[in-house]
Every structure is written in C-alpha cells, then in structure tokens.
C-alpha cells in the first residue's frame with residue numbers, strides 16, 4: 332500500500348550549505364539531516380551545524396547524524412544542533428543506543444545495514460532500544476563510509492517482515508526510483524542523500540525538488 336502524500340515523511344540527509352538546506356525546506360522536506368563524521372564529504376563542523384539548525388528550526392525536524400559517538404561528541408552535538416532526533420549510523424550495540432537515548436533525552440533513530448533477509452534478525456533488539464529504525468543498504472566491503480553510499484538493497488527482503496512502527500527506508504533512493512520503492516515496500520518514511528547530489532557531498536536543488544515531488548506523487 333502506498334503512503335498517502337500527507338502521511339509520508341521525507342528526510343533529506345547530508346545537507347551542508349544554507350542554499351541546499353533552503354532548497355530542501357522549500358521542496359517540503361519533513362526532516363533534514365546534518366552529518367557529523369569528518370571522513371564524510373557531507374561532514375559539517377559544529378559552527379556550521381549550529382547555523383544550519385537555526386535556519387531549519389520550525390520548518391523541519393532537525394536530525395544530527397553521528398557514528399559511534401562517545402559521550403563528549405554526543406554532548407557537543409546536542410549543544411550545537413539542539414536536534415529533534417539523533418541518528419546513529421555506526422556499530423552501536425542496542426545497549427549503547429539505550430544509553431545514548433537516555434543521555435540525549437530525545438528520540439534516537441538507529442540505522443541498520445540490510446543486505447539479506449538474515450540481517451532482519453537484529454531488528455527486534457534495536458527496536459526495543461531506539462525510537463525508530465532506518466533500514467539502509469549495508470555498506471560495501473572496504474567502503475570508507477558506513478552510509479551515504481548511494482546503494483540500494485533488495486527491497487524484496489522486507490516482504491512479509493514484521494517491521495516496527497516508524498521504520499524509515501533508505502539506501503540508493505533517487506527521484507527516478509522512489510515511487511517504485513514506496514510501492515514495493517509500503518514505507519511511510521524515506522531518507523535520501525546521494526540520489527539528490529551531482530557529486531559526493533554536492534546537493535542539487537533541482538534533484539531535491541524532483542525527489543520530493545516524485546515521492547509525493549506530484
């Protein structure tokens with residue numbers, strides 16, 4: 332079943348400039364993601380993250396993306412971004428997700444890499460620890476980034492799976508594929524990064540608008 336245009340939550344991740352953030356907000360993104368991971372071409376330092384967060388306040392839910400953060404990094408993220416939600420995209424255990432959620436005092440979304448149906452076995456433990464799950468493509472062997480690789484996983488592995496409320500689909504979505512992804516998975520929340528870029532880390536306003544329009548069936 333398709334999510335209706337109204338009930339679909341769209342997150343544009345890896346925004347790093349005021350102009351592309353404005354493009355995402357103007358297109359009607361529900362959530363915007365700020366990546367703090369120095370190895371990433373989408374990395375934003377705390378000063379930039381603070382300014383982008385202020386720009387988005389009141390217009391979209393602000394997500395800060397961290398990879399295996401220690402408590403000091405988490406505290407710095409909370410202070411700079413004041414995020415509506417913390418996204419964890421590393422190899423955090425369910426126990427560590429719970430600790431981060433308690434320390435942050437706000438919702439946490441845990442990303443899980445999916446390659447085959449066997450990867451779905453981790454869902455129940457993480458669903459108990461996090462407020463939401465992001466089902467993303469598993470990073471390829473040797474990849475330098477745990478996410479944001481522009482790769483899709485086989486959506487058919489989700490068929491018949493018992494997925495927790497609020498789960499979000501990501502991994503290699505594009506303006507060209509998002510309608511099919513929604514139809515095949517029944518997702519009601521989606522996340523994109525590479526698919527709305529012209530080069531790694533370079534968001535393309537026209538592709539952001541095209542993605543949101545395609546997802547909402549316009």
Ligand SMILES: O=C(O)c1ccccc1NCC(=O)[C@H](O)[C@H](O)COP(=O)(O)O
Nearest residue numbers: 344371478479480481502503523524525
């Ligand atoms: O985007 C990054 O550079 C990144 C770095 C480290 C961890 C996660 C990262 N990105 C995650 C995302 O942008 C998305 O949540 C998801 O992986 C989808 O990305 P894409 O396949 O590029 O659309």
